[in-house]
Amino acid sequence: MFALQRFPFTPALELRREMDRLFNMFLPEVFEPLGSPYPALNVWEDGERLVAEAEVPGLALNDLEILVRGNELTIQGSRKGVNGDDAVYHRRERGTGDFVRHLTLPVEIDADKVEATLKDGVLTVILPKSEQARARRITVKSA
Amino acid sequence: MNHPTQSECKVTTTTAEPERTRGGRTYVPAVDILERDDELLLRADVPGARADDIDIQYERGTLTIQARVAPRGDANRTWVLREYGVGDFVRTFQVGEGIDSQRISAEVRDGVLTLHLPKSDAARTRKITVRSG
Numbered sequence: 001m002f003a004l005q006r007f008p009f010t011p012a013l014e015l016r017r018e019m020d021r022l023f024n025m026f027l028p029e030v031f032e033p034l035g036s037p038y039p040a041l042n043v044w045e046d047g048e049r050l051v052a053e054a055e056v057p058g059l060a061l062n063d064l065e066i067l068v069r070g071n072e073l074t075i076q077g078s079r080k081g082v083n084g085d086d087a088v089y090h091r092r093e094r095g096t097g098d099f100v101r102h103l104t105l106p107v108e109i110d111a112d113k114v115e116a117t118l119k120d121g122v123l124t125v126i127l128p129k130s131e132q133a134r135a136r137r138i139t140v141k142s143a
Numbered sequence: 144m145n146h147p148t149q150s151e152c153k154v155t156t157t158t159a160e161p162e163r164t165r166g167g168r169t170y171v172p173a174v175d176i177l178e179r180d181d182e183l184l185l186r187a188d189v190p191g192a193r194a195d196d197i198d199i200q201y202e203r204g205t206l207t208i209q210a211r212v213a214p215r216g217d218a219n220r221t222w223v224l225r226e227y228g229v230g231d232f233v234r235t236f237q238v239g240e241g242i243d244s245q246r247i248s249a250e251v252r253d254g255v256l257t258l259h260l261p262k263s264d265a266a267r268t269r270k271i272t273v274r275s276g
Contacts, residue, residue, distance in 0.1 A: 040226040044216060050223060053215065055190035057254035087184070090154065093173040094188055106223060121190035121254015122215070 038099045039075070039123075048134055050105060050127040057121030058094075064118070066125055068111040073127065076100035107133035153239035154183055154206070154260060172208070172232040172256075183242065183260040189232045190254035191215070197251060199258065201244050206236040208256065241265070 039054040052073060056064065064077040081096040108130040115126045154176050172187040189197065192210035200207045210232040238244070243263040250257050 037226075042225055042227060043223040044225075045221040045223060046217075051216070055188075055227065055254070057188040057190040059253065087177040087179050089175065089177045090183070091156070091174060091176040094175045094186060095173075103224070118253075120193055121188070 037101055038095065039101065041075075041101060041103065043103070043105070048129055050107070050109070050129070052103070052125040052127060054101075054123045055121060056118070056123050059118070059121070059123075061116070061118050064116075064123065066114070066116050068109050068114050068127065071105040071108050073103040073105055073109070073125070074100065075103075075123075075125075109133075153237075153241070154185060155237045155239075157205070157235045157237050168228060168230040169233045170228065170230055171234055172210070174234065181262055183262070185236070185256075185258040185260065187232070187234065187256040187258070188254065189251065189256050191229065192232065192251065192254065192256070194251050197249070197256060199247075199249055201238070201247060204238050204240075206238050206247075206258075207233070208235075208258075209233050210256065 039056050042053045044051055052075075054075060056077070056079075059077060059079060063079065064075065067074040067076075076099065078098045079096050105127065109127045110130045113128040117124050156174070172189050174188075175184075175186045177184050177186075187208060187210075189208075189210040189212070191212040196211040196213075198207075198209045198211075200209075212229055212231055215229055238260065241262055243261045246259075246261045248259045
């Protein structure tokens with residue numbers, strides 16, 4: 001899993017954790033708690049649709065699969081490690097591997113009208129609400 | 144045992160705060176630093192930033208990456224789920240002496256910044272041929 005490979009327990013990292021513990025300091029923000037889901041998601045409501053956004057730097061649309069069924073959204077894919085050259089890593093914080101996120105949305109989505117775009121490493125999924133889920137405006141007539 | 148040889152070239156992260164040029168919350172980008180025969184390579188995740196948004200400064204051994212990221216979406220929107228914040232990415236590094244700072248180059252693609260830090264000639268690993276006597 002993606003999340004696991006983000007935190008290789010190398011002796012150097014272990015030592016560093018130990019040092020941080022000793023000096024009662026925190027690891028920088030990039031070391032999220034083990035098992036934090038990838039990719040992180042932001043979802044908001046925009047009138048007749050929901051918008052889901054994820055930061056997926058380095059990924060192409062081909063690396064991603066987006067599935068919508070009813071009110072379920074699934075984003076899955078794979079972040080490849082860069083070329084298997086015999087380079088020596090001094091630091092490795094950017095995770096690689098397969099990932100999957102399932103999300104239950106508050107409303108049913110019209111799956112046929114879902115659109116996804118990827119720009120500068122930011123994935124945006126437009127999720128139009130289904131006909132039933134849309135708020136209906138009811139005209140109140142004066143008697 | 145066949146350990147790869149590591150030269151004296153080094154790029155290390157620091158906790159030094161670079162000078163803020165804008166307000167707002169900043170984020171620390173995740174980075175990979177790897178060493179090849181002739182260069183160190185630094186990759187940083189800076190989703191949402193394009194080439195024009197990225198400033199790289201090198202001064203007396205301190206390398207600073209700053210990627211400006213514009214807010215996305217309406218500030219008053221109704222959130223369904225909020226797992227991350229959007230803001231500038233900033234991080235500083237200490238660069239060792241074995242780097243030819245004049246030839247540092249950078250490119251950005253799909254939200255990943257790649258910095259090439261060429262080793263100075265003196266710092267390149269020398270191969271010594273051992274001949275049989």
